[in-house]
Amino acid sequence: MEPLGFLDIWAGVIGRFWPVWLGLALIMGSSAVFKRRLGLYGRLYDSNVGMIGLGIVLFWVLTALFPEIIATFDPIEQFAAIKRKPPGTIETSTGIPAYFGGDNLGRDLFSRMVHGAQFVLTVAPAATLVAYMVGISLGLPAGYFGGAMDAVLTFIANLVLAFPVILLFYLLVTPGVRETAIPNVMSGIFFAFPIFFFTVLFYSRYATRPRVLAVQLAATAAIGAWLYAGLVFDSDPFGLIRLEPNELNIFAAVVFASSPGVFRIVRGLTMDIKTRDYVAAAQTRGERAWYIMLWEILPNARGPLIVDLCLRIGYTTILLGTLGFFGLGLAPESPDWGSMINQTRGFIRIAPTIVLPQTIALAMLVLGLNLLADGLREQSLRD
């Protein structure tokens, strides 16, 4: 059959993304209408940079939510007819066009790219959030109390940061390590931080109001135990949450690599904010240290932290791409962008467009996150 022309390809692709366009229109349209009531998020709609960034990020988030609807093929099924074929080639057995062509094994690049978004957009934000919990839980006391604890924690953070990231991953994410208990122990420690964080957060504020506190602590314990069981011990009673051992390994490694950075930012912000009068006012009314850190200092550090969160999700996306490229920790057939780049790069001379979809997808998501961070920074600095 005759391959599709340039315009037909794009018409087809844009059509396949219909759930994304619908979602974008709903979210951004309604947000733009109510932007005055939405705080910093609403103010993003006053900044072109921020809006473009948000649009790109939302595009990929929605893609990650509906890959089954958008994708045309199964991401790991192989078809001889589209092997290393240029964009627009029709797969003969099904009659469905391979919009971006096929890869070296005859898998549809478009479908793989769409499915690849899911992996990146689950692991990158989740790992960054856990890294944030770790960084905040350690950075706040280090900055607030200073002294020996600060010196020790900062030293450890510097030690981790001083180690080349790729080497670190070669050490942490290898099949040999995966067979030991190391990933489970590491993730066991890391996942304890969010539980610790929320417990202290609620306890420090509501200790005098036992009824409110009980509800909050019970919720924290229940959700915490559920996630903990599912992620660390792979024994979620509902079977909803589970990570493959290799994914858990990557997850723990990513948290390990990015929490020192968060720690340093939080520590610096804490040292700045703790000199404010409202912190002294809290001290003089007899507040405990953790209340001051979590309720007086942390909310006022949120501006820079949100910006950093966006940038850091971007770095993590790049990191995941790198891991995939080196084939570290991921199943060989998994449709993640890094692995796809590595697998296809040898065939550029045969099919020049073969590396483009995954490369552009990766760059586009990181760019979107960076633009979003810029927009947030710009808007949070204004008036």
Added chain:
Amino acid sequence: MAMTEPILDIENLSISFFTRAGEIPAVMDFSCTVMPGEAMGLVGESGCGKSTVALGIMRDLGRNGRIVGGTIRFRGRDMSEMSEAELRQIRGSAISMVYQEPMASLNPAMRVGQQLMEVPIIHEGIDVGSARARALEMLESVRLPDPQRVMDAYPHQLSGGQQQRIVIAMALLSNPALLLMDEPTTALDVTVEAGIVELVKDLGKSFGTSMLFISHNLGLILETCDRITVMYSGEAVETGTVGDIFDDMRHPYTQGLFRSIPLPSADKTARPLIAIPGQLPLPHERPPGCNFGPRCAHFESGLCDQGKLPMRTPRGLDGHETRCARTDDIDWSAALVGEHTGEPIAPGETVLQVEKLKKYYRVAANEIFGGTETRSVKANEDVSLEAREAETVAIVGESGCGKSTLARVLLGLETLTDGKVLLGNREIGTVEIGQRDTETVSSIQMVFQNPFDTLNPSHTVGGQIVRSLEKFGVGTSQAERRQVMLELLDLVKLPREFERRMPRQLSGGQKQRIGIARAFAGRPKLVVADEPVSALDVSVQAAVTELLVDIQRSSRTTMLFISHDLSIVRYLSDRIVVMYLGHVVEQGTTEQVFAPPYHPYTEALLSAVPIADTSVLKKRIVLEGDIPSAMNPPPGCPFQTRCPRKHLVADGRCEREMPPLRTVGDGHIIKCHLADEHLEAMEPVISLAS
């Protein structure tokens, strides 16, 4: 005639800023002239547009600002017709500017000498040798000691006062015809400020420089300027000679300003301050007609709210202009009537007793990798004082005197190194805040200095007060505490809707009221107020001060009022403790401290405070040098390095021995070596011309 041509002639100047919200007029219809050798004062509260005028003259309004009307003539030439190159030639040479923050005006990476020499090298193209000579000469004329050493220093190696002198020297090096000074002394201590004021006053005489002196401090303007323009909400409201404005004011706003500052004639029981009601209108919410109308007691609808009001000359006063439509109808000599006159409060039993308090801080480098060297900052060396129930005790001193450390020890944020602090009969000096019980915590509270920092920007106003109540153990349920919180809002005269507001929606004065409400939430026995009004605008200061006095009086709370401003201290306090470098150098009742005999430091401090009253005569005492570092205090008397009376004590005893505390009157204590005859011979620093 060349002599009468003004250096600077501003006519109907209007400046607007263009933002997302639209055009915001910052200055409207502003006119003023500065004659050669004259000092023009520009006075007004924050947001009135006085700094914008200065920036407009320099044509440095940034991207959003634009001059939308009027002309600025410099030596007869319209500045809007000058090219960018011509303006650049004028800026920094014919017109120089001195800003508030000296450290921000100097390049921290360049030696002072280089920065000074740049000026003549760039503007006159002279060689390095003669530039250096010029710079040295100028450093001497701004009275910096040891100019050679200063030339080779970096800015951070010098004190704030020295830095500001360098900025002024730099501004003068190009022989400017006009010097713009934007709050040049606000960031400095009073005794240092006095030195700068002395210098600025002489500039006009010795260099013939014209000056535009921008300040919010009327006393400072009185001391430095010949003529004055009062600004309010973007407009000049009154202009005239200093004598005209201070003694024959013809605008209700100017009058309101004078009534709200604590002049020597004010008294908290007999003649309280009268605050200007209301608030400065926001730039886009200005009323029609007179901007001051809504806050004015003489407002007449149909007259004051119609069209734009022009400047007019009041009847019988030439050279004096005011933007008041009713200026000729108002009886300007009408006596001040205080809103309330309370009975003086009799102090009760002793609440707080501080005995020989000593607080050293250890300064060390990194905890793990630091060397063995530890140094200590001797913040409080020997502080003893007492405060009784319902009494206001002022602690006066400049930065570094240890007054804030004392407050931190009292509040339990620090523990003392030695000595005793008794609250009632309980020792609290060694008990850190975390170890104090709820009752002690709620019985000592603090009002902080900076209104923009005292409330947490992330929590609602009501929430913050309720949290304090919770910590003080007031009430048993949230609903009960909320009720108490609403009553506290009433107490500080704020509407109950403020419960749900975020701090950023409040003005400085309103925030400070919340700070007061929070401090008084647990019915404290002692409130430490650390310069609670110094960061507020003059008209707001009066209202907050009055509120504080009212609440304190009705609750019979003891107040420790920390301040460097002796005018407000004189107005508020029953007793005064003067501190210098961690020592109490003088204490006594307000009358005793304000009358001779003085400690020489108190004498200098009294002389340094600018007083906005033309009938006050002051003896001028300008101290040499700066406050020594508390890390390395001088031997003997702490004040000996700057004391103008040191020569009166024989054989250098001041440099060797710590002076004893001497009682010179009933409860009046002075720490000084001066012989009795010298103390008795002292004359009053402040006297009223009869």
